[in-house]
Amino acid sequence: MFAFAVSGLFLLLFWISVREDRRRFRNAVYLGLTCISLSVAVLSQIDRLPAGSGRFVAPLVLAVPALGVVALALFLIANGVTMARKEGVALANLLSLLAGLAIIGLLVLTALALATESNALAVPVATVLLVSLYVSFLFLCFLGYAYLYGRIAVRGDVDFVVMLGSGLIGGDRVPPLLASRLRKGMQIHAAQTARGGPAPLLLASGGKGSNEKVAEARAMADWLIAQGVPAEHVRLEDRSRTTEENLLFSERIMSESVPGYRCVVVTNNFHAFRAAMMARKARVNGQVLGSPTAAYFWPSATIREFVAVFMEHKLVNLIICGALVAAGALLTLTVA
Structure with a gap:
């Protein structure tokens, strides 16, 4: 029962943290710890199952994750090939392929260490x-909570719908990825006006890149107006160069125009949770919603987002990873 108490404690911490602010990464960690401790609690009760059934349950519980790792590796490799074919051979497009190959390589090294029973190989591999x-x-943790965060629905009226920019095609045309964000913003605008609420302002956010002819916000606004959105319902934030600046500059416009405003921020689904964490730091009063992304694009983009989040917390993460490596090095010297 103690194991179930631990999972209950983590679940309580998760609930409290989410109630305080949905946009914290610690919510994801509490969720992960809840799932792990609950799994351990369930495994600890195997001896209480009917006689003989534990011999089947335990291997099944262990085999599913093992087979899942292999299946994940093969999926990532296949996705990486698709990304390279459709988006070009660039590091950002090869992340899923590299992750899949890394998993396969680690599995091979682990099998080799077990087969040779060599301490010289086993200890570094274990590290x-x-x-x-x-x-x-x-x-x-990031993946699971990002999925849950993406299920957030807009409740009540908002004053602004902030749409984050991305690169333009040919320096002045909206690409499909950005058009998906704009359509999501239009849907929120249409839904609020349809139920009789005040029309929210669509705030297009994005500056002019070095290889662009116009500011992204200008191209976004022109696209929205061409789709039938009244020009008076569109505002521009055309100075930002990064997501952080998108949110900071947009927050200033909103707070100056409507003190005590409420808003939603729209980006693509793979970027929503990380953008939400940045929105919290920028003191943006609103949640972040994700728009659909092509399925083949999602794995590499999600890995890229996770790497960015990992590095945003690099001090604690590098300390923990360094401690694990140091422990492995010490163990290597001990058994050598």
Whole structure:
């Protein structure tokens, strides 16, 4: 029962933290710890199952994650090939392929260490496995909570719908990825006006890049107006160069125009949770919603988002990873 009490404690911490602010990464960690402690609690009760059934349940519980890792690796490799074919051979497009190959490589090294029973190989492999397990835990926390965060629905009226910009095609045309955000913003605008609420202002946010002919906000506004949105319902924030600046500059416009405003921020679904964390730091009064993204694009983009979140908390993460590596090095010297 103690194991279930631990999972209950983590669940309580998760609930309190989410109630305080949905946009914290610690929510994801509490959720992950809840799931892990609950799994351990369930496994600890196997001996209470009917006679003989534990012999089947335990291997099944262990086999599912193992087979899942192999399936994940193959999926990531296949996705990486698709990304390279459709989006070009660039590091950002090869992240899923590299992740899949890394998983396969680690599995091969682990099997080799077990087969040879060599301490010289087993200890370094075990060290890499520990670091990989820690990073994988954080990634699964990020992935699971990002999925839950993406289920947030807009409740009540908002004053602004902020749409974050992205690069333009040919320096002045809205690409499909950005058009998805704009359509989501239009849907929120239309839904609020349809139920009799005041029309929210659509705030297009994005400055002019070095290779762009116009500011992204200008191209976004022109696209919205061409789709039938009244020009008076569109505002521009055309100075930002990064997501952080998108949110900071947009927050200033909103707070100056409507003190005590409420808003929603729209980006693509793979970017929503990280953008929400940045919105919290920028003191933006609103949640972040995600718009649909092509399925083949999602894995690499999600890995890229996780890497960015990992590095935003790099001090604590690098300390933990460094401690795991140091422990492995010490163990290597001990058994050498």
